[in-house]
Amino acid sequence: MSxxxxxxxxxxxxxxxxxxxxxxxxxxxxxxxNAVIGKVHRxxxxxxxxxxAAAKTDTPKAEPKAKPVPKAPPKAKPVxxxxxxxxxxxxxxxxxxxxxxxxxxxPPRNQIIPAGQPLPPQPSANEISPEALAKVNEIEKKAKKxxxxxxxxxxxxxxxxxxxxxxxxxxxxxxKQGKPYCEAHVGVAFQPMSARRDRRR
DNA sequence: CCCTGATTCGC
DNA sequence: GCGAATCAGG
Numbered sequence: 001m002s003x004x005x006x007x008x009x010x011x012x013x014x015x016x017x018x019x020x021x022x023x024x025x026x027x028x029x030x031x032x033x034n035a036v037i038g039k040v041h042r043x044x045x046x047x048x049x050x051x052x053a054a055a056k057t058d059t060p061k062a063e064p065k066a067k068p069v070p071k072a073p074p075k076a077k078p079v080x081x082x083x084x085x086x087x088x089x090x091x092x093x094x095x096x097x098x099x100x101x102x103x104x105x106x107p108p109r110n111q112i113i114p115a116g117q118p119l120p121p122q123p124s125a126n127e128i129s130p131e132a133l134a135k136v137n138e139i140e141k142k143a144k145k146x147x148x149x150x151x152x153x154x155x156x157x158x159x160x161x162x163x164x165x166x167x168x169x170x171x172x173x174x175x176k177q178g179k180p181y182c183e184a185h186v187g188v189a190f191q192p193m194s195a196r197r198d199r200r201r
Numbered sequence: 202c203c204c205t206g207a208t209t210c211g212c
Numbered sequence: 213g214c215g216a217a218t219c220a221g222g
Contacts, residue, residue, distance in 0.1 A: 003214085020205065035215050037206060042213070046207085154203075174202090 001030035003039060015040055139184040144172030156182035158189070 001007070007028055014024045021040070022033040040046055140160055146169060151157055156171035157180045173182035181189050 022204080032215070033206090034217080038208095038213090038215050041207075152203080 001028075008039070008043070011036060011039060012043070012045065015045060133188065135184045136188055139173065139182065140171065142173070143169065145169040146172035156180070156185055158182070158185035 003011075010028060011024055014027060015021075019027075020033075021036040025031050025033040025036045028036070143160065144155070145160075146155060148170065150172065151170055154175045156173045156175050158171040159168070160171060161168035171182055171185055173184075175181060176183045176186045179186045179190075
């Protein structure tokens, strides 16, 4: 794919929003994050920090070539302006975060669909094997307790706690394979038909 | 390990 | 101009 005007525009917009190159690449499709970064640089819209700062890469001709080894060029770390990583995004309130607000009809705090689209259907929140439950209770103590924004494709997206409370987070442990959850949570999320079949009480 | 952006350089 | 490979870090 090529850098059409509209694609460049998306790039500019997302980069301006502080999106990572990989995210932008995914959004655009057909390009890698390297391509995005390369384009960003070519466009000259690199410095995400202070706008006014002139963070130019000094002309690389000041250094005479006396290196037998073609590798290891001078490390580019000249400008030491004040850092300012986070652009804006001041959202101390997490209940204003997306995707999960509307349906919270479950007193026994448990699963609410987090991130968005392609998550598998939730089990009806009961009928779970005791072993799996025990396992979950254990690993949840070790959970990374990630916020919604911190989730990635390989962090367990199992929600814990009440989203309307401070006491809400996502498991965040390494996911199992291509699953959205860690091993323990996969255990309760994906019940084999046979196991849940005649779970007489 | 996962991720991030930065740079280089052949195309 | 483009972007894979590589580098440098978190």
